[in-house]
Amino acid sequence: MTVHFLYKKLGNSPKHLQYAWFSAMHTRVDMALYHASKELLKDTACQIYAEVARLEQTGSFYSAESELCAVNRHAAAKPVAISRDLYRMVELSLELHKKTLGCFDVTVNSGSYDSQTIAGVALEKEAQTIFYRRPDIKIDLSGFLKGYALEQARAILAKAGLKDALISMGGSSVLAIGNHPFGGGWKVDFRTAKNGDATAVRLHNRCLSTSGNEIPGQKHIISPHTGKYIEGIGRAAVVTETGTEGEALSTSLCVATARQREEILQRFKAEQILID
Amino acid sequence: MDFKGMKRRDFLKNMGVAGLTAFVASSPWVSAFSESARTQKEKIRLGIIGPGSRGRHLMHFLCKNPKVEVAALCDIYRPSIDAALRLAPGAKVYADYRQLLDDRSVDGVFVATPLNAHYPIVMDAFDAGKHVFCEKSIGYTIEECFRMYNKHLETGLIFFTGQQRLFDPRYLKAMEMVHAGIFGEVNAIRTFWNRNDDWRRQVPSPELERLINWRLYRESSKGLMTELACHQLQIGSWALQKIPETVMGHGAITYWKDGREVYDNISCIYTFDDGKIMTFDSVISNKFxxxxxxxxxxxGTVEPEKGRYFFEDVAPAPGFLQMLNDVERKLFDALPFAGTSWAPETANENRGEFILGERPKGDGTDLLVNAFVEAAITRRQPERIAEEGYYASALCLLGDQALQEKRALTFPDEFKIGYLNHQRTK
Structure with a gap:
């Protein structure tokens, strides 16, 4: 069994709170759902697990067997027909690249990267193909996949008729829909890197995304301006409507200049929780 | 349940003795301390029958309790009396336990003699109106244990057995977590107690061999089963809230062939009515x-003795466990988990978490002894403690019988006491 479950009955109500967790996408996924039917809860969590695992097979930059890796190997030679999900993810990434003034760039891991690299990615809607106009392009969806998975999870929850849920992908991408059993929205806490104080944020039909180089010696965000790992900024956390926006925005804020930040935030109508 | 408590270093400091009652739902006998503030000024007089090394270990805690006066001592071995008098200089010394029981000023007795002497002393003590704390195993046969338990019920006097794990904070917390389902469905309990020594005490002169090394001879002990298994088998009924139905096993003397009569190498399998398993193994020629x-x-797995627990592949997240805890109390609190992404490399190796957030200290003996004092003062027998003690003894004795008879045995219906799943069928 890959998904783990714990249940708690909600007082005198016939409902149960289900806590389900599993590992996927090189991190852990935790979710809280509640309903009267344990079967429905369990089934929904399993569907979400299956979906996350499927997306990992599709969009992982690190797993050689993923669809994305096959694209990275072959798309410079000729247009490659791709799945609906991969097409949609790349398409969204390109849109978000524009919307973030170039700060969110899924091609930063390409060889001889420059700010024009991403323009070499060509999508063909009719044929649902992708083609790399430059030979050394590599798309890396790592900073995006979890947000996309949250949106897929949201659709599964809606289909199951579950209106209240909290899903965390590794703590850095959180989707909160509806309400906690005993309060409005869901309250999430995170420690600021600098002084260790807790910061709580209440989420209601929103996503919380955090990006940053919090762990010493584990830099992973590359600036499209310089092509190098960013220094200085610890974390950027934002609250957005969708997980995909959240991922692009939090990553962008880590690499943006102060002026760019202001403009990007306005474009997304998002709330910036912290930059430290 | 307070999941925050799992990692809080000051867990025990904040808890205090009265705070133990937080565990009353999964371990009802801790209610013994519920009136400990009210009994501050009370004092009871206790007698120690058999102040050998274990008896004096118990005395050590009693002498620190201001609610206790160790008023009487009885032993047939003078060096034990002398050592005990150093702990309780004012105690009256009796050569015959019956005389001690005749002392009307004594409220209760601790019985820490060799096993074969427990039964007559405990039965006489109840008849004399004394509350009884009896070391484990309580009886030499299941029938003796059964009669002792019934005598306790008839007289209404307090009856505790020396099962200190029942008050060990590590075990209390672990059982609360087990009962809350944190480790999922428990299907197996593996217990083992390994040592690498001959289990002998030094004997000043040869005629004292059977008196001092009573654990090694069948007439006075059933060896590893009555001395060690007794503590561990009780963990099964506590964790599963069930008593096993059958036992089979093998025992032999394979290494310490020094004239002893009890096995030095034992393996037993206890099975529950739903097929779940509890094993007990003891080898005293390897302690690794x-x-x-x-x-x-x-x-997941709990190892209460080491004070640790482990989860299978992915542990539940403390923040979400906290939420389960909160909804039970209808609380709406923030979940402490958000931040930059969790990655396996940043997680701890699966070396386990400390049940109490720190290395274990103490083993519950002090709390067990003091709980008896509280119960004797308030004359209120805590729920389930005599029953847990009865079954710990009965199960180890049934296991010994299975080893002796070399066959699988079913728990005899006539010795069921109507506890948990052990309702009498007739």
Whole structure:
């Protein structure tokens, strides 16, 4: 069994709170759902697990067997027909690249990267193909996949008729829909890197995304301006409507200049929780 | 349940003795301390029958309790009396336990004699109106244990057995977590107690051999089963809230062939009515793995002796466990988990978490002894403690019988006491 479950009955109500967790996408996924039917809860969590695992097979930059890796190997030679999900993810990434003034760039891991690299990615809607106009392009969806998975999870929850849920992908991408059993929205806490104080944020039909180089010696965000790992900024956390926006925005804020930040935030109508 | 407590270093400091009552739902006998503030000025007089090394260990805690006066001592071995008098200089010394029981000023007795002497002393003590704390195993046969338990019920006097794990904070916390389902469905409990020594005490002169090394001779002991298994088998009924139905096993003297009569190498399998298993193994010629009771759930493992627990592949997240705890109390609190992404490299190796957030200290003996004092003062027998003690003894004795008879045995219906799943069928 890959998904783990714990249940708690909600007082005198016939409902149960289900806590389900599993590992996927090189991190852990935790979710809280509640309903009267344990079967429905369990089934929904399993569907979400299956979906996350499927997306990992599709969009992982690190797993050689993923669809994305096959694209990275072959798309410079000729247009490659791709799945609906991969097409949609790349398409969204390109849109978000524009919307973030170039700060969110899924091609930063390409060889001889420059700010024009991403323009070499060509999508063909009719044929649902992708083609790399430059030979050394590599798309890396790592900073995006979890947000996309949250949106897929949201659709599964809606289909199951579950209106209240909290899903965390590794703590850095959180989707909160509806309400906690005993309060409005869901309250999430995170420690600021600098002084260790807790910061709580209440989420209601929103996503919380955090990006940053919090762990010493584990830099992973590359600036499209310089092509190098960013220094200085610890974390950027934002609250957005969708997980995909959240991922692009939090990553962008880590690499943006102060002026760019202001403009990007306005474009997304998002709330910036912290930059430290 | 307070999941925050799992990691809080000051857990025990904040808890205090009265705070133990937080565990009353999963371990009802801790209610013994519920009136400890009210009994501050009370004092009871206790007698120690058999102040040998274990008896004096118990005395050590009693002498520190201001609610206790150790008023009487009885032993047939003078050096034990002399050592005990150093702990309780004012105690009256009796050569015959019956005389001690005749002392009307004594409220209760601790019985820490060799096993074969427990039964007559405990029965006489109840008849004399004394509350009784009896070391384990309580009886030499299941029938003796059964009669002692019934005598306790008839007289209404307090009856505790020396099962200190029942008050060990590590075990209390672990059982609360097990009962809350944190480790999933428990299907197996593996207990073992390994040592690498001959289990002998030094004997000043040869005629004292059977008196001092009573644990090694069948007439006075059933060896590893009555001395060690007794503590560990009780973990099964506590964790599963069930009593096993059958036992089979093998025992032999394979290494310490020094004239002893009890096995030095034992393996027993106890099975529950739903097929779940509890094992007990004891080898005293290899100590590498020491002792432990491994409670094995489909989500994780608890090792209460080491004070640790482990989860299978992915542990539940503390923040979400906290939410489960909160909804039970209808609380709406923030979940402490958000931040930059969790990655396996940044997670701890699966070396386990400390049940109490720190290395274990003490083993509950002090709390067990003091709980008896509280119960004797308030004359209120805590729920389930005599029953847990009865079954710990009955199960180890049934196991010994299975080893002796070399066959699988079923728990005799006539010795069921109507506890948990052990309702009498007739």
């Amino acid at each position: 793995y020491g002792l432990e009771e491994q409670i094995m759930g489909h989500l």
